[in-house]
Amino acid sequence: MTKVYSSAPLPFQGQKRLFIKDFKEVLKRFNNITTVVDLFGGSGLLSHVTKRERPDLRVVYNDYDYFCNRLANVATTNEILAQIRPILNVVAPNKKVPAELRAQILAIIAEYDNDGYVDYITLGSSLLFSGKWIKSFSELAKETMYNVIKRSDYEVTGYLDGLEIVHGDYKELFEQFRDDKDTLFLIDPPYLSTDACSYENYWKLSDYLDILKLLVGIKYIYFTSNKSQVVELCEWIDANNCIGNPFKEAEMRTRQNMLNYHASFTDIMMVKE
Ligand SMILES: C[S@@+](CC[C@H](N)C(=O)[O-])C[C@H]1O[C@@H](n2cnc3c(N)ncnc32)[C@H](O)[C@@H]1O
Numbered sequence: 001m002t003k004v005y006s007s008a009p010l011p012f013q014g015q016k017r018l019f020i021k022d023f024k025e026v027l028k029r030f031n032n033i034t035t036v037v038d039l040f041g042g043s044g045l046l047s048h049v050t051k052r053e054r055p056d057l058r059v060v061y062n063d064y065d066y067f068c069n070r071l072a073n074v075a076t077t078n079e080i081l082a083q084i085r086p087i088l089n090v091v092a093p094n095k096k097v098p099a100e101l102r103a104q105i106l107a108i109i110a111e112y113d114n115d116g117y118v119d120y121i122t123l124g125s126s127l128l129f130s131g132k133w134i135k136s137f138s139e140l141a142k143e144t145m146y147n148v149i150k151r152s153d154y155e156v157t158g159y160l161d162g163l164e165i166v167h168g169d170y171k172e173l174f175e176q177f178r179d180d181k182d183t184l185f186l187i188d189p190p191y192l193s194t195d196a197c198s199y200e201n202y203w204k205l206s207d208y209l210d211i212l213k214l215l216v217g218i219k220y221i222y223f224t225s226n227k228s229q230v231v232e233l234c235e236w237i238d239a240n241n242c243i244g245n246p247f248k249e250a251e252m253r254t255r256q257n258m259l260n261y262h263a264s265f266t267d268i269m270m271v272k273e
Contacts, residue, residue, distance in 0.1 A: 002158055004052045008043030009156040010070050010077075011125040013133055015043045016188060016223060018255040019269050024053055026221060026251070026271045033219065034058060034182040039170040039189075043067055044160065046186050051162040061163045062173050068165060070119045071156045076112065077119045078153040081126060083108050088147045097127070097145035106141055113137050126150050131260050174214055187211060188223040192230075215246040219273060222250075225257070226266040247272075 007017040016023065027050060035058040038047040047061035070077075087101050097105070105127065112118050124134040126149040134140050166173060170189075177183045189211050190203040208228060215222065224230050231247055238245030250272040258264045 002052070002161065005045070005048055005159055008045045008067075009159050010043070010067070010074065010119070010122050010154055012043035012045075012067065012121075014188075014191060015045050016267075016269075017045065018257060018267065019223070019253070020045070020049055022253045022255075022269060023049060023221070026253075026269075027053055029271075029273055030184050030219065032182065033184045035060065035177065035180065036184045036186060037173060037177050038062055038186040039173055040064065040187065041067075042188065044163065046188065047163050048159055050186070055162065059163050060173070060177075061160070061165050062170060063165050063167050064170075066167060068160065069117065070122065071159060073117045073119055074154050074156050076117065077122050080109060080112055080118070080123060081149065081153075084126070085149060085151075088149050091147040093147055095147055097147055102145045105145065106137075109140065110137060122154065171210075178214075178218065184219045184221065185214070186221050187214070191225060192228040212246055215272070220270075222247075222270040222272075224268045224270070226254075226268065231268060231270070 006020050008015045023046060036047070036050050036054075037060045038044070038050070039062055041047055041061040041063050042065065044061045044063060044067055047059050050057065051059045084105050087104055088097065091097055091101065109118060109123065118137070120135050120137070120140060121133060124132060124140065124143075127140070127145045128134065128143050128148070129146055130148070132143060134143065174185070177185070189208065192203055192205065192208050208230060212230070212234065231252070234245040234247050238248060247270055250270045253269045253271075255267045255269075256264055257267045
C-alpha cells in the first residue's frame with residue numbers, strides 16, 4: 001500500500017506540516033482543476049499530499065533546493081547515523097556531547113564528506129540544538145553538539161511517486177501555467193523576517209512583494225506568517241485605494257508554530273477559489 005506522509009520524511013525548515021489537515025480540507029473544494037503547481041515546493045510535502053488526496057491531478061513540484069538529492073542519499077545518511085549512535089550511547093538525551101566524542105563524530109562525517117554527498121541538514125537535526133540549520137562540514141565543525149539523535153532510520157520510500165519534478169525559479173514556472181484556468185497554484189515563499197539560512201537564498205521585501213502581483217486572477221493557496229505582515233500590508237493598500245487587495249474575499253486560516261521553548265510565530269494560509 002502507498003504510504004501517505006503527514007510530514008516531510010527528512011528535516012526541512014518551514015515545511016507546512018501543521019497545515020496538512022486544513023490543506024486537505026480546502027483542496028477538496030477545487031473541483032474544476034486539472035493541475036496543481038507547487039511554485040515553492042521546499043520539501044515537497046504539499047505536492048505529496050496533493051497527489052495522494054487527488055491522484056487524478058497533474059502535480060508539478062518545484063524542487064528548487066534539490067530536496068530530491070537528500071532523499072536519494074538517505075541510505076548514506078542512515079549509515080552515518082548508525083555509526084554515530086553507539087558513540088552517543090554514553091551521553092544522556094539532550095545533553096552536550098563531550099569534546100573527545102564530538103571529535104570522533106566529526107572524523108566519521110569528514111570521511112563521508114571526502115567520498116561524496118553528505119546531508120548536513122539531516123545530520124544537524126540529530127546533533128545540534130533544535131532550530132540550528134547547517135549545510136556544510138565547516139558549519140557543523142563550529143557548533144556545540146547535543147545528543148538529539150533520532151533512534152530509528154529515516155524512511156522515504158515512495159514519497160515522490162507520481163510527482164512531476166522540476167527545478168527552477170518560480171517566475172519561469174509560473175509563466176508556463178499562468179494562463180491555464182484549470183491550474184491551482186500553491187504559493188509558499190521563503191519567510192521574510194525569520195531565520196531562512198537553510199534555504200538556497202535569502203528573501204527581501206521586494207522579492208516578497210513581487211509574489212503579490214501573481215495572485216491577481218489565479219486560483220491559489222498562499223502561505224505566509226504574521227512576521228511578514230504581508231496581509232496587513234495588503235489591507236492597507238486596499239484601504240488606500242492603490243492596486244486593491246489581492247487577498248480580498250480569500251479565506252484565512254492560522255497555525256501556531258513553535259520555534260523553541262521561548263519563541264513562536266503564526267503561520268497563515270490564504271485560500272482563493
Ligand atoms: C517556505 S519554503 C516552502 C516549504 C514547502 N511548502 C514545504 O511544505 O516543505 C520556501 C521554499 O522556496 C524556495 N525558494 C527560494 N527562492 C526560490 C525561487 N526563486 N523559486 C522557487 N523556490 C524558491 C526555498 O529554498 C524554500 O525551499
